[in-house]
Amino acid sequence: MKLARDTWLIFQRQIQLLLRNPVWVFVGVFQPVMYLLLFAPLLKPALNAPTQAAAYKIFVPGLLVLLAIFGGLFQGFGLIAELRAGVIERSRVTPVSRLALLLGRSLRDVVSLIVQAVIITLLALLFDLRVFIGDLLLAYLMLALIALMTSAVSYGVALKVKSEDALAPLMNTVAQPVLLLSGILLPLTFAPGWLQGIADWNPFSWAVDGTRALFAGDLGNDKVWQGLTIVAVLAVAGVVWAARQFARSVR
Amino acid sequence: MIETRGLRKSFRSRAGRETKTVDAVRGVNLEVAEGEIFGFLGPNGAGKTTTLRMLATLIEPDGGEATIAGADLRKDPAEVRRRIGYVAQGGSTWDESTAREELVLHARLYGIGKAEAHRRAVRALDAFQLSEYADRKCKTYSGGQRRRVEIALGIIHEPKIVFLDEPTTGLDPQSRAHMWDEIRRLRTEGMTVFITTHYLDEADALCDRIAIMDHGEVVAEGTPAELKREISGEVVLVGLDAATTPKAAELLDTEAYVSKLETVDEGGLRLYVDEGATAIPQVLRRLDHAGLDLRSIELHRPSLDDVFLTKTGRSLRES
Numbered sequence: 073m074k075l076a077r078d079t080w081l082i083f084q085r086q087i088q089l090l091l092r093n094p095v096w097v098f099v100g101v102f103q104p105v106m107y108l109l110l111f112a113p114l115l116k117p118a119l120n121a122p123t124q125a126a127a128y129k130i131f132v133p134g135l136l137v138l139l140a141i142f143g144g145l146f147q148g149f150g151l152i153a154e155l156r157a158g159v160i161e162r163s164r165v166t167p168v169s170r171l172a173l174l175l176g177r178s179l180r181d182v183v184s185l186i187v188q189a190v191i192i193t194l195l196a197l198l199f200d201l202r203v204f205i206g207d208l209l210l211a212y213l214m215l216a217l218i219a220l221m222t223s224a225v226s227y228g229v230a231l232k233v234k235s236e237d238a239l240a241p242l243m244n245t246v247a248q249p250v251l252l253l254s255g256i257l258l259p260l261t262f263a264p265g266w267l268q269g270i271a272d273w274n275p276f277s278w279a280v281d282g283t284r285a286l287f288a289g290d291l292g293n294d295k296v297w298q299g300l301t302i303v304a305v306l307a308v309a310g311v312v313w314a315a316r317q318f319a320r321s322v323r
Numbered sequence: 324m325i326e327t328r329g330l331r332k333s334f335r336s337r338a339g340r341e342t343k344t345v346d347a348v349r350g351v352n353l354e355v356a357e358g359e360i361f362g363f364l365g366p367n368g369a370g371k372t373t374t375l376r377m378l379a380t381l382i383e384p385d386g387g388e389a390t391i392a393g394a395d396l397r398k399d400p401a402e403v404r405r406r407i408g409y410v411a412q413g414g415s416t417w418d419e420s421t422a423r424e425e426l427v428l429h430a431r432l433y434g435i436g437k438a439e440a441h442r443r444a445v446r447a448l449d450a451f452q453l454s455e456y457a458d459r460k461c462k463t464y465s466g467g468q469r470r471r472v473e474i475a476l477g478i479i480h481e482p483k484i485v486f487l488d489e490p491t492t493g494l495d496p497q498s499r500a501h502m503w504d505e506i507r508r509l510r511t512e513g514m515t516v517f518i519t520t521h522y523l524d525e526a527d528a529l530c531d532r533i534a535i536m537d538h539g540e541v542v543a544e545g546t547p548a549e550l551k552r553e554i555s556g557e558v559v560l561v562g563l564d565a566a567t568t569p570k571a572a573e574l575l576d577t578e579a580y581v582s583k584l585e586t587v588d589e590g591g592l593r594l595y596v597d598e599g600a601t602a603i604p605q606v607l608r609r610l611d612h613a614g615l616d617l618r619s620i621e622l623h624r625p626s627l628d629d630v631f632l633t634k635t636g637r638s639l640r641e642s
């Protein structure tokens with residue numbers, strides 16, 4: 073009860089501040105649209121897809137997972153600014169739940185990701201993408217869990233390193249291989265065996281496969297529950313670890 | 324209201340390859356009574372902020388114990404948090420928020436309901452003369468206005484004790500005087516106020532009792548008057564050239580009214596006497612007889628700086 077109330081308080085404030093910054097809102101919407109309009113047309117020939125819609129079925133889920141990963145991973149920068157301004161320290165002297173300090177923020181990241189995802193899905197519908205609403209909602213759940221995990225991890229790391237200069241290269245180093253080995257932009261179907269083998273150890277690769285299966289309307293595919301389970305477990309682990317950093321951090 | 328026993332904290336920091344340990348606070352024993360303004364006076368790096376952070380549950384002490392407003396710091400930090408307010412040295416407001424938003428949110432983090440939080444925000448804005456700017460973003464405030472918001476935040480939940488870490492640093496003399504009035508008002512309302520400062524006049528004028536801190540230890544504690552009385556007598560500062568100083572020291576050291584004599588590094592003497600007004604003419608006469616020229620003579624009633632000097636061998640002004 074207290075946790076829910078505290079989380080709501082933090083979430084409300086974060087959303088309020090987010091909406092107050094029109095540049096951010098504009099970038100958040102504009103960027104994915106650019107991907108969709110400028111990158112996607114290259115895909116049909118590249119993927120050798122029979123139709124544009126078929127290409128979208130492969131590309132859109134990948135793009136959404138990409139947004140979820142990156143949307144989360146770089147949230148730590150905002151937190152470092154808050155840390156420096158003393159806002160975190162000020163929150164920590166109140167009896168507010170430490171988990172709520174994290175969840176309120178991560179929830180904002182999840183919500184803004186879902187808004188982006190909805191915009192992209194709607195646009196893709198214009199390009200003849202078709203997907204079942206039930207499958208789509210499950211796919212959104214997958215995205216929400218990914219964003220929850222990556223943003224929690226980003227916050228936790230931010231509280232540990234306490235400086236943008238250290239956070240940027242760290243997050244980039246993590247993001248690069250994760251991205252390349254997840255088959256996000258192009259499926260790994262054509263990858264050589266050894267690359268496949270490495271990708272099997274990348275949780276995001278499972279998430280992407282699961283999301284693609286959902287967009288293909290293949291709810292019964294094992295990849296779906298496997299992907300969901302993997303990201304759910306990782307999200308919980310990330311949240312628990314990051315909440316502990318919140319309980320500890322001082323400017 | 325606050326009682327600490329042997330509070331300790333060291334930090335390990337890495338400089339290049341070596342890890343160095345800084346003993347920031349080494350065994351602090353304090354007793355602060357209800358309803359007083361207690362001052363922590365000390366130079367940069369003395370360990371004031373570290374002590375405050377420990378008392379405010381922000382960092383865990385390495386050793387020692389403390390009871391704050393009846394709650395045990397180690398066993399029940401959550402209860403301590405409910406009973407105290409804390410205003411950090413480096414600020415605590417967010418550029419893009421307004422004072423009213425900050426106050427309402429902060430009150431609500433203490434579990435206060437929405438309507439009541441708004442009422443309290445209005446009251447606090449009023450009390451700290453902030454109503455005019457209440458709905459402007461914090462980044463547009465002057466340093467003094469922002470500091471007032473931060474202090475209003477620290478007491479929005481009407482705590483029994485409030486810790487203010489250097490509340491007046493960076494304020495102009497007028498704003499400082501205002502801040503002092505506001506701090507006294509908190510005491511009138513029954514709050515116990517614990518401030519840190521490195522201003523001697525602030526410790527002297529504002530605080531009921533002070534503890535002087537240096538290198539992580541409390542070197543003296545008492546009311547400003549008590550502390551000054553402890554260093555008995557007054558000080559006559561004799562300005563001399565470096566060359567004539569030793570000779571003058573030799574002459575004056577044997578005088579009955581000089582209880583202690585110290586040489587100032589750049590030349591000159593510091594004479595501890597019972598009564599400066601009668602000592603000065605005698606000093607003048609003595610030096611004149613010996614044909615020694617003096618540049619200046621000055622009577623110095625003991626200040627907190629002298630207390631600091633006696634206890635640590637350094638002047639707070641210089642460090």
Ligand SMILES: Nc1ncnc2c1ncn2[C@@H]1O[C@H](COP(=O)(O)OP(=O)(O)OP(=O)(O)O)[C@@H](O)[C@H]1O
Pocket residue numbers: 334335336345346347365366367368369370371372373374412521
């Ligand atoms: N997080 C930290 N890591 C390493 N060393 C620290 C840390 N915090 C404080 N110190 C060191 O502990 C000592 C005491 O610092 P503290 O901030 O308590 O001093 P202070 O009395 O508040 O000084 P000031 O008047 O400058 O605010 C300093 O030497 C400081 O460098």
Ligand SMILES: [Mg+2]
Pocket residue numbers: 371372373412488
């Ligand atoms: Mg300090």
